[in-house]
Amino acid sequence: MGVHFAPQSPSLEASPALILNADYRPLSYFPLSIWNWQTALKAVFLERVDIIAEYDREVHSPTTALKLPSVIALKKYVRQPQYPAFTRFNLFLRDRFTCQYCGMKGELTFDHVVPRAYGGRTSWANIAAACIPCNLKKGGRTPEEAHMHLLQKPFKPTNHQLHAIGRAFPPNYLHESWRDYLYWDSELER
Numbered sequence: 708m709g710v711h712f713a714p715q716s717p718s719l720e721a722s723p724a725l726i727l728n729a730d731y732r733p734l735s736y737f738p739l740s741i742w743n744w745q746t747a748l749k750a751v752f753l754e755r756v757d758i759i760a761e762y763d764r765e766v767h768s769p770t771t772a773l774k775l776p777s778v779i780a781l782k783k784y785v786r787q788p789q790y791p792a793f794t795r796f797n798l799f800l801r802d803r804f805t806c807q808y809c810g811m812k813g814e815l816t817f818d819h820v821v822p823r824a825y826g827g828r829t830s831w832a833n834i835a836a837a838c839i840p841c842n843l844k845k846g847g848r849t850p851e852e853a854h855m856h857l858l859q860k861p862f863k864p865t866n867h868q869l870h871a872i873g874r875a876f877p878p879n880y881l882h883e884s885w886r887d888y889l890y891w892d893s894e895l896e897r
Contacts, residue, residue: 719744722762724776725885729784731759733888737800737873747776756781760884777884791866793831800872801864802836808845808855811838820861822847831863 724747726740727733734740742750748766750756759778766773791797798817805812818837821827824847835857837845845853864872874889881889 719764719766719775722764722775722777723747723882725778725882725888726756727759727778727780727888728787729781731780731888734781734785734787735873736870736889737876739889742779744775747779748773750779751776754782759888762882762884777882778888787866789865790863791869797864797869798831798834799836800869800876801831801862802859803872803875805836805858806838806841807835807858807861808837808841808850810858811841814839816842818842818845820857821849825849832861835859835861 720743722744723741724744725733726742744766747756751758756776756779758776759780760776761774762777764775766775795817799815804815806815807818815836816839817834818841819827819829820833820835823829827833841855845855850857
């Protein structure tokens with residue numbers, strides 16, 4: 708699967724700005740750190756960001772015409788925590804949006820590997836993404852009792868690990884000016 712870069716954006720709504728940290732790396736890969744054009748221009752006027760690249764598209768006031776920023780970098784470095792928040796989205800990202808019992812992709816829920824009735828906690832090390840049929844099949848039993856095997860043992864990921872996984876899920880829209888700032892594992896040119 709190759710990454711498709713759009714050469715231009717047809718509308719203001721399709722003109723988001725890629726947000727880079729002060730070290731010129733995206734704040735987040737998945738979801739990709741982007742702001743709508745209004746938020747990006749506000750940050751420019753408040754002098755919180757530097758414009759790195761611009762769209763050909765302009766917005767106008769009665770006295771001024773401004774090109775919309777396509778890539779902006781924060782002036783102050785935002786320190787990223789070592790570990791991500793324990794959220795449903797981050798859990799599904801860690802597990803690559805895949806049921807950890809059958810490998811199905813699609814509608815997921817989460818499963819306590821060691822059931823709460825057995826003292827299992829709601830934590831990175833005890834929660835796995837599961838499709839609804841596998842979650843119902845396992846029920847309140849351990850994987851061993853249900854004769855089900857995990858594809859991957861649950862673990863507490865670092866932000867670096869989640870970013871690496873997120874790069875495998877490029878968004879639908881990528882502007883050409885973002886090319887130098889995104890390090891996808893896909894071939895960019897032929």
